[in-house]
Amino acid sequence: MNQNEFIKAYAPATVANVCCGFDVLGFALDQPGDEVWARLADKPGITITAVTGVAGLTADPKENVIGVVAQKMLDDLQLEQGLELQLHKGMPVGSGLGSSAASSAAAAFAVNELLGKPFTTQELVLYAMEGERKASGSAHADNVAPALLGGFVLVRDYAPLDVVPLGVPVDMFCSVLYPQIELKTSLSRSILKQEIPLKKGIRQWGNLAGLMVGLLKKDYGLIGRSLHDEIFEPERSILIPLFKQVKEAALAAGAMGCGISGSGPSIFALSATRETAQAVSAAMEKVYAHSGIETKSYLSPVPKEGVRLIAQTTLASA
Amino acid sequence: MNQNEFIKAYAPATVANVCCGFDVLGFALDQPGDEVWARLADKPGITITAVTGVAGLTADPKENVIGVVAQKMLDDLQLEQGLELQLHKGMPVGSGLGSSAASSAAAAFAVNELLGKPFTTQELVLYAMEGERKASGSAHADNVAPALLGGFVLVRDYAPLDVVPLGVPVDMFCSVLYPQIELKTSLSRSILKQEIPLKKGIRQWGNLAGLMVGLLKKDYGLIGRSLHDEIFEPERSILIPLFKQVKEAALAAGAMGCGISGSGPSIFALSATRETAQAVSAAMEKVYAHSGIETKSYLSPVPKEGVRLIAQTTLASA
Structure with a gap:
């Protein structure tokens, strides 16, 4: 792998619940959204070299959702590979627009690209959910699934996870x-x-x-x-x-x-x-x-x- | 109108609830089902001249659902017209297959045909629901709607009634x-x-x-x-x-x-x-x-x- 290679991914804000779809439905917006930049590092371990866009977010890879998501992916692949990550928040935190989901989804996608796409999109949903678990204590999918898949997404069930993309059948x-x-x-x-x-x-x-x-x-x-x-x-x-x-x-x-x-x-x-x-x-x-x-x-x-x-x-x- | 004219209608059994669709979903079967025969009568009032197919069902037009449905339709049209009705039950009562709904739907449809179709199908759902009110004390629509419309039918809401026919998108x-x-x-x-x-x-x-x-x-x-x-x-x-x-x-x-x-x-x-x-x-x-x-x-x-x-x-x- 080339140490200079980098990936920059964008994941959008999402609206979950959508009135009658509490905990099972969400849809993507086009913007605002977050950017995650990722690069392979020389030495093992994950480093978050920058967090920009909003003040007060930690760069500790064990505490910031992008680090948590990336670490879980590396762990499951049993890779000792190190990563350098950066997060640019393009949306407010705590707004109800899936801020942690956008960061988590962008991280999951960026790391997957960087590693040669070892995971399917459905698997990326599971990894991005680890970011949600970190952020809110609950590994819900109704923001990360539309952030990854776009359009409207139904999360039919969690055991096992059954994510049903509806796309955008009508202009909305x-x-x-x-x-x-x-x-x-x-x-x-x-x-x-x-x-x-x-x-x-x-x-x-x-x-x-x-x-x-x-x-x-x-x-x-x-x-x-x-x-x-x-x-x-x-x-x-x-x-x-x-x-x-x-x-x-x-x-x-x-x-x-x-x-x-x-x-x-x-x-x-x-x-x-x-x-x-x-x-x-x-x-x-x-x-x-x-x-x-x-x-x-x-x-x-x-x-x-x-x-x-x-x-x-x-x-x-x- | 011609006093000899008669109409015979068939309405099928239905499966309501359909596992996850409690109180809001039902689908039609092709058989078994009930037949209602209807004719204009010389003098006012509704007479049920025969109830066949199962034992023990009343022919009192105020008690049998087909009489109740027909009377409500006449009342709303402010018609003094008399009717003769017959019911042939082709399915068991109390089986959970929408027996009262089949009778009610067949009666609503037959009387509407006989009177020159004054009501839309959506209105017939409301009249057939009066039969359900008589039979079970609750004017539910999840059997009568598929009995009238066929296929799968969603009853989204009751206030006002919002009946959504899905048809039969897949063979079932x-x-x-x-x-x-x-x-x-x-x-x-x-x-x-x-x-x-x-x-x-x-x-x-x-x-x-x-x-x-x-x-x-x-x-x-x-x-x-x-x-x-x-x-x-x-x-x-x-x-x-x-x-x-x-x-x-x-x-x-x-x-x-x-x-x-x-x-x-x-x-x-x-x-x-x-x-x-x-x-x-x-x-x-x-x-x-x-x-x-x-x-x-x-x-x-x-x-x-x-x-x-x-x-x-x-x-x-x-």
Whole structure:
């Protein structure tokens, strides 16, 4: 292998849960996203030589998710090979947009490319999940799977992992509003009840089934009717100032659905066209205009592609 | 209208719940099924002139579901018109195969034809649901909708009713075994808990979403992996002797999934080919062979069509 060879990979932000798909559904955005740069090192061990883009993230390879993911891949291959990694965060941490998933997915992809692709994409999902385990204590796949595979991805089950990519059957544009408040995933999860009313469960799975059918049959009306969450949103949205007003504004501006992205605080809305999504973004921002809370907005199509190679050296020797 | 005109309609048995689709999913069989014969009468009021096929069913039009459905249709049309109805049951009552739904669907369809089709098929679902309300106290749609529409039907929501026909995207054959024990729907419902563990809920909606995607993407593997029910089957199956053994036998014989039909006691299994379904039926029957419990078996494709006209008079005058 050539010591000068390097790989630079990009993995996008993702929206998990998607109203009725709590813990089983996510979709990719085109941007924002994270970049991971990786190179083979002379001596064993993983070094993270730079973490840029956001302040306060550790460069300790045992603590930063990109190091954790890479180490697990090397361990499973029983390789003593050393790696040099860099992480450029292009998105905020703790926003509910799958920040740790984007870093983990980019790391898994970059290291796999660097090592000559020993792993399948499905296996990369499992490695990226190790980053999630590090970041949140739970190896969930509903962010890393769309970050790696693009489009909408169903995580049907975990034992064994069954990841079902739906692609992007219909054009879909996502407006994201990130209110810059701190909201720990652990807090957002801790307020969830461990038992749910049967009646609400039935409505939830009816809606998720409707969303799947709507996506695959290209039925925007059915998609819109299905984008509801009566179980988690009522409990979680109280942690997000002005959530109700933002949602009303998004729907009034033409969004087909609106909800909490992941465990929040970001709020997402889906629209059928870019023009509608622009109007929706504007309407959502307006709600926060004089609130004293800083916001960031993103507008992105739901792309067919997830993680990707954005730069690499040419091989100088075999 | 011509007093001699008559209509005869057939509506098939249906399998509701379908493992992971509790209360929201059902599919049609081709047979068995019920026939309803309907004719305009000289004087107002509904008369049921015959109920054949099974013993013990009332001919009181206020008590038999076909009378209830027909009366509601006349009431909503503000018609004083009288009707003569007959019901021929081609399937057992209390079997978990949507017996009341088949009668109700056939009645709704026959009366609508007789009156010159004042109602849409979606409206007929609502009228047939009145028969279900009469029969079980709950106006559910997961049997009447597939009985009317054929194929697989998702009942996404009830408020308002949102019925989503999936058709039959892939060939599917259903083996049904009906152990002739008495099992009241009310008992089978009463043992259900009104709260469910969140974790099981998540697996249930992951599976239902997987089933939808499997059906629409024609992925038999995914369909098979999705046909599970960890919430209701463990509680309900204890009311059905030998259920576990029958299920094991069906899966061992090649069925892609097996579960309780509706609230039981019938057991259904789905297979990709008629040959497999035949082997599955034989394997299921064998389990009961020396049990002392009488059984009935049905083997049917899942048909694209549900209720249908099987006979009518030619109009003698306009």
